Amino acid sequence: MKSSDNEEELILEVNEKQGHFLNAVVSKHYKMAGMVGGRGSGKSISLADLLKIASEEMPKAKCGWGVKTVAKAKSKLTSGLKARWEKGWKCSEYDFKTGQGDYVLWREPPKTFDRAYEAPDNWENCISFANGFIIELEGFKLSSEENRGANFDMYVVDEGLNFKKAWLTVVLPTLRANPGLFSSYLHHSFFVFSSPPWTPDGQWMYEIEELAKKEPENYYFMEVKTVDNQAFLPADYIPDLKRILMKMYFEVEVLGKRISKLPKTFYPSFNREKHVLEDHDEDDRLQLDGALFYNSKQYLVASCDFNAHFTSATIWQEDYEYGRLVDNVFVKEAQEGGTMAQALATAIGERYSSHTKKRIILTGDRNGKNKSAGSNRTMYEQVDAILTEAGWDVVSAPITYNPLHKDKHNDINRLLAEQVDDQWRIRIDGVRAKATVISIENSPIQPDYSKDKSSESGDGEQERATHLSDTVDYYIIRRLKTGLARATEDFEIEFY
Template identity: 35%
Template sequence: MSNKQKSGSRRIYVNEKQRQFLSSTHKRRTFVGGRGSGKTTVAGHQTRVEMNYLPRAKVFLAGLTYTQLLSNTVPAMEGAWQAHGLREFDPKSGFGHYVKGKRPPSEWVKPYQAPSNYENVITFLNGYTVQMLSMDRAELARGGNYDGGHIDESALMKQEHVNKILRPMIRGNIYRFPDSPYHQTFCDYTSVPWMPSGQWVFNTEDLAKEEPDNYFFLESTAYDNVAVLGEKYLRDLRNGMTPLEWDVEVMNKRLTKLPNSFYPSFNEEKHGVWKTYTYTHDEETGLTHSIDSDRDPKRLLELSFDFNAAFTSLTVHQEHGNEFRALDALWVKQSDTTVLDALVEKFCDSYEGHERKELLIYGDRNGNNKQVGSNLTLYQTIQQGLAARGWKSTLMVQGLDPDHRLKHIAINQLLAENNARLPVLRFNRNKCKFLIISIQQSPINPDWTKNKNSEKSSIDQERATHLSDCFDNIVYRKYGHLFGQAQTFEPVYFLGRD
């Protein structure tokens, strides 16, 4: 939404909250905004302003992974740059204002401190340079020297990485930009955190109250950007979301911490792992592609199922020595066939490249019941679907479900990690976000059972207790014997390749 004036200047529409953020000259700024509020777009406007006033400066753009930055952040920022009339450089026509992932034309102005290579770097024709940093490899970002910095979805990052790695790298070069209010600006943009580890983003709010001349904190909802989104878009968005998702994702309401958890020993920082990707450089595009690094393609996988008509789910796991890893969480809510068949297909599509097509299957004991109108159990249906896609599977579900109190105690002893002889549980924080939320949002009843009211509410069901049930079913059946509970692990059915 821009139009060009006769003078040659360009008018760019921003909403009132974006205007407030861009008008601020505070060195430390935080923008907490709901979905559609324009927080990533405002990062594009902010870097465009910096480009104008800080030629030859180098700033960082940090995200949790390169995948996040390249797929979501940079395209939204480019939309803002293009509204200002900037275009990506075209080597055929020789026209353009910035290049991504490659060395800029030799005639362009060079930054004061040029990067050692231009992989994951965006360079503008006046030397203003944006270095992308992936914080799932935080140690590789150490030692840089930047004139400013930006973080997208900061609530996903560790506070330690922000305070000890990113902020200290904004230093020096004061003599080059002695009068610029934009030099050494540090901005972060994020949605309201779903998980406790992200609550640190509200520290800027407290600091802004104590030192209003040095800190700026801003909150925004999608309705602040209604002139761009339109009333119909917001009505349709609300109709398609649960009340909780609407409140948090769009209206920017903060979550409160759950006091009576079924998993009091779970600690997101201890049990969650961000470093689940390795990266390869694409010489043609100059950009980086991610590859799973926490999964060994030559080892068998283990699945755990939970069955519900409106939400059928599974979690994907793998043993690595003494470490039992939760790699992924998948689910299906509706399908043209059946949700169970669709879930099996979703898994097979997602793991088509896994070399060892062999599985152990865990889950809800009710899966051993025959389906209505069929001679097959749910697990037999799963195994047939897997076999059709080349997977050999062994069913590990026998007997009754465990006593709730014993299950609660055993799982929390594993999570506590007070016994070196017990296995260690780890969670892929990139792919198991909703499994972690499900664990964190699972209350306990006075009789030691898990409170499953969320499964009957209007809450988005990936945030209900289903996925945590998948976790319980596989962990207790695998490791309950370590706590004196008799577990039988003889396979019941064999289906698949010879």
């Protein structure tokens, strides 16, 4: 293969699976081709290589790239593309000061660059190469219908597990640009790359595999495991993943074990698309129904779970319509001379030191009313004391009872299903509280309707275990039992 600015042949280093995939799609035309691979398997490298090959084979062509949101895709994907093109292809980003470079990101290219046959009017979502080849990002979460009517010579999707099958009805008809103009087998092909899907929404990629069995002349599918890329990974990469990941995650994301759906879960009514807001950066001023998701001028609710080796809290703000899970805070070890409860309180105080309305309701684990080792005060009293010293008005309102397992399971899932008129709803900041989302999704159910807490044993990442999901349970139980809690001006609790 040759780079765009150097006629000497390049030796492109790829693993065996990557080589088979690239050789297959450049030597025969497929309507669809898919690659599903685990952590470190090299699928992103294959995507970068495919795009660079396409730029060489189809000058002045336009390739669409479907993503959930353009802003997030730019921030997450650009560095990987640049690194691969620089190292593997000796291809560098254009410098407008020196006039040197091979491609331009997110702005109109210089006049020395050729223009695509169907050049865009707006270049802010485009990567353009000197020979006129263009890659144009399209966001689908907020405006899928706006993408209808485009014309592309090729189309790619990265992380197909987040791309809805319904969006393909918008994408596939756009593969119609410049018929007969290019001899490349990539022309008018659709490609998807992805991590293994965890939810039913991402299972559509495996339909490509079934189509490839029935129509191998039109469809191609490859599955890549982490071990397939071992030559390009640190020697201890897989053993380290096995040590830090929970068994289920390791089996799926490293060993390539497929699951048609998650294990029977404690939260069957939980739906990431509905309950989680995750297409934003941590510093974004996230909004819900036109109001700030996190409001510094509103009091906080901390739903706590106390354990010897992992003490945690989810941070909430609430109104009559929503319980907004704005954050999660956890500690894994106590400070010298202190307790885990004190370490959690310190972490909350530091995280929210700039919070304007320094009023907080402590709720959660009723065992927190017990005294902990190293203190003659209860765990709630310890949290209260540290936050009070930091200038907070604190109201303690822990759970005082435990409902039956089946009742708790049914009540929580009835709320999550949102089928009762005028009932409040849960929404979660999926960026700041990502660990809680994972904890919810990794909470199997036992035959007696209790939550399977086996993930809390062992050396795995405890933020991915069921601890944080317990704090969600506590918040929902407290609010369903007592109603909306507000701290009044005399710092007592009133329930509405």
